[in-house]
Amino acid sequence: MTEKTMRAMWCEEPQKLEVRQIPIHEVGENDVLIKVAYAAICPWDVRAYSGLSKSVKFPRLLGHEMSGTVAAVGKNVKNLSIGQPVVPDLIVKCGTCKACLTGRPNKCRNVVFMQFGGAFADYVCVPQQNVHVLKPGTSKKAAAFMEPLACVTRGQNMLNLYPGEVELVVGLGPIGLMHMQVARAFGARVIVSDPIPDRLTKALELGADLAVNPAEEDLAEVVDSFTDGWGADAAVITVGSARLVEQLIPIMAPGGRLNIFAGIYPHDTVQIDPNIIHYQELILTGSADSTPIDMNHALDFIQNGQVDTESLISHLLPLEDLGKGFEIVKNREGLKVMIEVNGEPE
Ligand SMILES: [Zn+2]
Ligand SMILES: [Zn+2]
Incomplete structure (x- = not known):
């Protein structure tokens, strides 16, 4: 040199x-x-x-x-x-x-x-x-x-997916689109959600099973009908929003695992009914880096x-x-x- x-x-x-x-x-x-x-x-x-x-x-x-x-x-x-x-x-x-x-x-x-x-x-x-x-x-x-894919892989590992389970990926920036693909590689069927139509199209091209625009459809209803009323076995939230955490907890299946993947700024708090965690045996997790x-x-x-x-x-x-x-x-x-x-x- x-x-x-x-x-x-x-x-x-x-x-x-x-x-x-x-x-x-x-x-x-x-x-x-x-x-x-x-x-x-x-x-x-x-x-x-x-x-x-x-x-x-x-x-x-x-x-x-x-x-x-x-x-x-x-x-x-x-x-x-x-x-x-x-x-x-x-x-x-x-x-x-x-x-x-x-x-x-x-x-x-x-x-x-x-x-x-x-x-x-x-x-x-x-x-x-x-x-x-x-x-x-x-x-x-x-x-x-x-x-970034290593961070995603870490997050997906924490969800302990079994082949055939249903995972919900919320937010389809590059991170969400990688979560969807890793979940698919682990054998899950994946529902994705994002308000931007181009991102939904991209997710479907890359293998998502179902794409939901939450501005047009009720996410809870879609998950309910896709899973015959069972709920999402796993979910990952890739956008920093406390409201999304609150919204997703009731959509989870018994034994469901939810990963809060994005930091939330400005800082915020969530309100959770602990009975849902208790009776549904939910696992709330996060992953970083x-x-x-x-x-x-x-x-x-x-x-x-x-x-x-x-x-x-x-x-x-x-x-x-x-x-x-x-x-x-x-x-x-x-x-x-x-x-x-x-x-x-x-
Ligand atoms: Zn990075
Ligand atoms: Zn050290």
Whole structure:
């Protein structure tokens, strides 16, 4: 490598974004430098950029959903080589805290979240254990979905689906459309709900069994008739709404499992009749982030074609148009906004 600096979408403070040339990360003995091919915009990035997340410190780079190729390796890295297609996990866990040692590294107490190493730049650098290798020929656009699909896979695992059960997926952004596909892969029949007609069409194209527009139909009645009065065995809410939680609890089947998958902002509370939980033996759960195991499962789903992520891309923009991409996500236009940082030779 001869270059010393790289392009980066520098975020000096919330709402302030500019292209800067900054030094390329130094590659430590156990580190891997990765040239970014594609980086997707996550609603988390948009929220952080807005300044509403108090825990997000500036200045920084954003972006944590990406794919790329190995550009350089530290001297202790033996199993990776330059040019290999990879997807890094940009959230570095400590490996030594109670969360890491009890199988919940997604809740690591000492997590290092990207520092200045966000994916909206030409290069990122991560420790070698954070690198997931792609099979040759895997689409890097599709593979850039590893992190959000890992979160989805984790959420679906918590629903303990049996083949033939009925799952209800509420909200059909890219996350909801991935939930639907993973639930299908687990053998469930899936009812989806969203007020945007294009999203319902997309869900049906991708394999949903029944699509409901809650602005036109009563969701409870639809679930009731689809399940012969039994209710939904599982459900996932992918939009942050306390009212939706209240609305779904009475629609659940005996023994039903409900996953609150989205954070709710501004903070809100739900009113629940505990008797429903008790008599119906409902399980109310949530899931957030993902572990390296979930990431492996996600890459399998992408690479064996069981989950179509690439067709969730509605916009492909150059790095310099990141600000425009944030606006698109904020206004809920289209589905996934993908930034072509260096792309890949077709
Ligand atoms: Zn994300
Ligand atoms: Zn830890």
